[in-house]
Amino acid sequence: MRVGAHVSVAGGVDNAVDNQRDVGGNCGQIFTHSPQVWQDPNVDDDEATAFREGTAEHLDGPWVIHSSYLVNLCTPKDDLRAKSVDSMQREVDAADKLGIEYVNVHLGAHTGAGVDGGLDNAVSALDELDVPEGVTVLVESDAGSGTKLGGDFEHLAAVLEESTHDLGVCLDTAHAFAAGYDLSTPAGVDETVDEFDDVIGLEHLHCLHLNDSKHACGTNKDEHAHVGEGEIGVDGMRRIVGHPDLRDRPFVLETPTEDGKSFAWNIDRVHELAAE
Ligand SMILES: [Zn+2]
Numbered sequence: 001m002r003v004g005a006h007v008s009v010a011g012g013v014d015n016a017v018d019n020q021r022d023v024g025g026n027c028g029q030i031f032t033h034s035p036q037v038w039q040d041p042n043v044d045d046d047e048a049t050a051f052r053e054g055t056a057e058h059l060d061g062p063w064v065i066h067s068s069y070l071v072n073l074c075t076p077k078d079d080l081r082a083k084s085v086d087s088m089q090r091e092v093d094a095a096d097k098l099g100i101e102y103v104n105v106h107l108g109a110h111t112g113a114g115v116d117g118g119l120d121n122a123v124s125a126l127d128e129l130d131v132p133e134g135v136t137v138l139v140e141s142d143a144g145s146g147t148k149l150g151g152d153f154e155h156l157a158a159v160l161e162e163s164t165h166d167l168g169v170c171l172d173t174a175h176a177f178a179a180g181y182d183l184s185t186p187a188g189v190d191e192t193v194d195e196f197d198d199v200i201g202l203e204h205l206h207c208l209h210l211n212d213s214k215h216a217c218g219t220n221k222d223e224h225a226h227v228g229e230g231e232i233g234v235d236g237m238r239r240i241v242g243h244p245d246l247r248d249r250p251f252v253l254e255t256p257t258e259d260g261k262s263f264a265w266n267i268d269r270v271h272e273l274a275a276e
């Protein structure tokens with residue numbers, strides 16, 4: 001199975017390959033720069049070559065670039081929209097340079113534009129991008145707090161439907177659970193997968209962010225827990241990693257070390273649950 005972690009690129013993006021191997025992952029995710037500030041991905045040619053070669057030699061892939069947290073595609077504000085589009089363009093160009101298949105983004109918050117207005121803004125912002133061949137933009141399911149969109153599968157489906165790009169979806173299990181999709185039981189997982197297929201279509205599901213949740217279903221609170229240690233729990237997680245429509249997709253872990261439980265611990269746990 002393909003499972004890996006969100007790893008650091010400190011000291012050079014090529015270090016992500018060794019960081020991934022160290023935790024026992026064979027695919028994974030990176031930020032190209034600090035996600036809390038507007039900053040350009042700074043990838044020099046030698047690092048890019050080393051990253052590509054290391055990935056080809058040691059990993060299965062895919063890699064995902066997670067875009068900056070400042071990006072807000074749904075915003076009605078012109079300056080924020082322009083910065084968001086510019087930032088996304090640099091991420092898809094970095095992905096092209098690194099041979100990375102996916103750039104993942106949250107739709108963002110409509111901040112008063114309304115759900116339909118916000119979704120329209122997201123579509124038109126995405127459509128401004130010049131996405132290189134071989135790179136696919138994934139919209140991530142959101143926990144849906146405040147005016148953030150992407151909590152309902154219908155939001156993601158609307159953006160996929162309306163955009164001129166061939167977009168995909170990244171399903172974050174903690175976010176979907178917080179947004180009201182009950183993944184804590186095998187039956188709940190099966191129902192959620194069926195609903196995803198009905199509303200979006202499983203052919204558009206390219207990746208999962210495999211996170212448990214510290215908060216209950218439907219609370220819209222986004223706080224990750226280690227696999228099986230949160231409110232989704234062992235029964236839900238076992239079904240997610242074993243579900244016939246999910247198990248062949250890449251699983252990316254995003255919950256940093258806490259209480260002595262590292263990415264390596266989580267990756268081992270996923271393999272154990274998948275083998276049960
Ligand atoms: Zn995310």
Ligand SMILES: [Zn+2]
Nearest residue numbers: 140172209254
């Ligand atoms: Zn996520």
